[in-house]
Amino acid sequence: MRRTEAxxxxxxxxxxxxxxxxxxxxxxxxxxxxxxxxxxxxxxxxELAETPRDPATxxxxxxxxxxxxxxxxEGILLLHGFVGSPRxxxxxxQRLAERGLRVRAPVLPGHGxxxxxxxxLDAADLDRAVRDEYERxxxxxxxxxxxxxxxxxxxxxxxIRDGGAPPPDALILASxxxxxxxRWYGILPPxxxxxxxxxxxxxxxxxxTFVMVNRPEAHEDIYAYDVxxxxxxxxxxxxxxxxxxxxxxxxxxxxxxxxxxxDGAASVRxxxxxxxxxxIPESNRLVLAxxxxxxxxxxxxxxxxxxxxxxxxxxxxx
Numbered sequence: 001m002r003r004t005e006a007x008x009x010x011x012x013x014x015x016x017x018x019x020x021x022x023x024x025x026x027x028x029x030x031x032x033x034x035x036x037x038x039x040x041x042x043x044x045x046x047e048l049a050e051t052p053r054d055p056a057t058x059x060x061x062x063x064x065x066x067x068x069x070x071x072x073x074e075g076i077l078l079l080h081g082f083v084g085s086p087r088x089x090x091x092x093x094q095r096l097a098e099r100g101l102r103v104r105a106p107v108l109p110g111h112g113x114x115x116x117x118x119x120x121l122d123a124a125d126l127d128r129a130v131r132d133e134y135e136r137x138x139x140x141x142x143x144x145x146x147x148x149x150x151x152x153x154x155x156x157x158x159x160i161r162d163g164g165a166p167p168p169d170a171l172i173l174a175s176x177x178x179x180x181x182x183r184w185y186g187i188l189p190p191x192x193x194x195x196x197x198x199x200x201x202x203x204x205x206x207x208x209t210f211v212m213v214n215r216p217e218a219h220e221d222i223y224a225y226d227v228x229x230x231x232x233x234x235x236x237x238x239x240x241x242x243x244x245x246x247x248x249x250x251x252x253x254x255x256x257x258x259x260x261x262x263d264g265a266a267s268v269r270x271x272x273x274x275x276x277x278x279x280i281p282e283s284n285r286l287v288l289a290x291x292x293x294x295x296x297x298x299x300x301x302x303x304x305x306x307x308x309x310x311x312x313x314x315x316x317x318x
Contacts, residue, residue, distance in 0.1 A: 036201060036205075037201060037202070037203075039205065040201070040202075040203040040204065040205050040227055041203070043203075043205055043226055043227045044115060044116075044203055044226075044227045046226075047114075047115060047225070047226045047227060048114060048115075048116070053113070058113045058114075059107060059112045059113060060085075060112055060113065060223065062087075062223065063085045063086075063087070063107060063112035063223060064086075064107065064112075065086065065104075065105060065106045065107050066078070066086050066093050066103060066104065066105040067102075067103070067104050068093060068094070068096075068097035068102065068103040068104075069097050069100065069101060069102045069103065070102060070140075071102070072100055072101055072102035072141070073102075073140075073141050073142045073143070074100070074101050074102065074141060074142065074143050074144075074145075074316050075101070075102040075103075075104065075137040075138075075140065075141035075143070075144045075145070076096055076101050076102065076103045076104070076144075076145050076146075076147060076312070077104050077105075077133060077134055077137055077144060077145070077146045077147070077168075078092070078093060078103065078104065078105035078147050078148075078149075078152070079105075079106075079108070079130060079146065079147070079148040079149065079151075079152030079153075079155050079156055080105065080107075080108065080111070080149055080150075080151075080152050081149045081150030081151045081152055081175075081177075082150060082151040082177070082232075082236050083111060083115075083118070083206065083224045083225045083228050083232075084111065084149070084150070084151075084222070084223065084224055085107055085111060085112045085223050086105035086106075086107065087221060087222060087223050088149045088150070088152075088222065088294065088296065088297075089105065089147075089149060089296050090221065090296035090297045090301055090305070091296075091301075091305060092147075092296050092304075092305050092308060093105055095305055095309065096308075096309070096312070099309065099313075101312070101316075102137070102140070102141060104133060104136075104137055106129065106133050108126055108129055108130075108152075108155075109121060109125045109126060109129050110125070110232070112223070115203070115225045115226075115227050115228050115229065116229075118225075118228060118229050118231075118232040119229045119231060119232070120231075121231075121232055121235060122235055123158075123235060123238065123239055123242075126155055127155065127158055127159070127162070130155045130156070130158075130159055131159060131164065131165065134146065134159060134165060134168070135165055138165060138166065143169045143170075143316050144168050144169055145168055145169055145170035145171065145172070145254075145312055145315065145316060146159070146168040146170075146171050146172070147171075147172040147174065147308065148171075148172070148173055148174065148176065149174045149175060149295075149296070150174070150175050150176065150177045150265070150266060150293065151177050151236060151239065152174075153173040153174065153175070153176035153177065154176065154177055154178075154239045154240060154243055155239075156168075156171060156173070157173075157176075157243055157247065157248055158239070158242075158243070160248045160251065160252070161243075161246065161247070161248035161249070167251075167252050168252055169252060169254065169315065169316060170252060170254040170255070170256075170311070170312060170315035170316060171251060171252050171254070171255045171256070172255075172256045172257075172258070172308055172311065172312075173255070173256070173257045173258070173259075174257075174258045174259070174295055174296070174304070174308075175258070175259050175260065175263060175265070175266050175293050175294070175295055176257070176259065176266065176271055176274070177236070177239070177240055177265070177266045178240050178243060178244055178266065178267060178270035178271055178273075178274045179191070179237075179240050179241075179244070179266070179267040179269075179270040180237065180240075180265065180266070180267060181263060181264055181265060181266065181267050181268070182267065190237075191234075191237040191240075191241070194230060194233045194234050194237055195234055195237075197230055198230045198231060198234055201230055202229065202230055202231075203227045203228065203229055203230065204227065204228055204229075204230050204233060205226070205227050206224060206225060206226060206227060206228055210265075211224055211294070212263070212264040212265040212292040212293035212294060213291075213292050213293065213294040213297050213298050214290065214291060214292045214298050214299060215297065215298050215299050218294060218297035218298060221297060222294060222297055240270075243274070244270070244274065247274065247277060247278055248278065251278055251279070251280070254311070254314070254315035255278075255280055255284060256284050256285075256286070256307070256308070256311045257271075257275055257280050257284060257285045257286070258285075258286045258288070258295055258304050258307060258308075259271050259285075259286075259287060259288070259295070260287070260288045260289075260291040260292055260293065260295060260298075261287050261288065261289055262289075262291075262292065263292060263293050264292050264293060265292075265293035266293060284311075286303070286304065286307045288300045288303065288304065291304075
């Protein structure tokens with residue numbers, strides 16, 4: 001009997017140690033989560049209280065929709081990125097307007113106001129806003145091109161895929177988001193982390209560290225929320241997954257792609273894979289070597305802007 005109990009005891013002991021270790025790990029994770037939530041809540045409180053806003057529109061000071069050359073008959077619709085604004089495009093709007101083009105750059109729902117406005121944001125809200133802007137521009141202009149940056153590229157592709165309006169005459173995808181860049185130290189894919197954290201971490205701290213641009217001076221020109229709802233990140237990842245599963249059956253005749261080969265935000269591997277899958281030829285791709293995600297603000301911003309201008313001149317005949 002004693003020998004049998006001696007054989008059983010190591011297993012009981014191991015189970016006890018494993019249980020205690022698991023409880024200890026859960027307590028540590030819970031404590032870390034509480035600390036993180038406290039920091040995020042303080043950052044959110046500070047952003048809501050201290051960020052200056054236009055009392056008439058609710059937009060953060062310096063953020064506003066753009067409508068340049070409103071009487072021109074060739075229109076360009078610029079769709080900005082996640083938690084961004086029309087400032088994502090740097091000097092591009094003005095440079096296009098100088099060529100006599102009408103340039104509209106809306107502020108998408110939930111953006112440019114307060115992070116809390118993104119809590120209940122879903123893809124349908126963004127799709128409706130994009131479609132309304134596109135159809136409004138279509139009614140006023142003879143030709144329309146769409147330029148999407150990051151998430152804006154996703155929304156442009158969904159606009160084309162889901163129909164309901166004539167497709168744009170030209171399409172430019174800049175740093176399109178088909179998935180988040182994977183880093184080995186994250187162990188799990190970023191999209192999975194977001195889903196796992198959502199029930200326990202309501203807000204994520206973004207800060208300047210996650211504004212992916214290599215040129216230090218550019219940080220002053222790019223606006224993004226300091227904190228953002230975890231639910232909005234899940235929504236963004238859902239947009240990318242949806243396009244990977246159901247890309248547009250066809251694209252406009254004139255399509256151009258701009259991305260960095262070292263994008264720290266949008267997965268370069270997924271960008272290349274989707275470009276091949278959608279049939280974008282290599283001759284219609286500009287790959288930047290010294291830039292990060294924000295191609296219109298980074299070291300090769302002039303290359304990106306000039307490429308857009310040349311492409312639109314050929315596509316729209318201007």
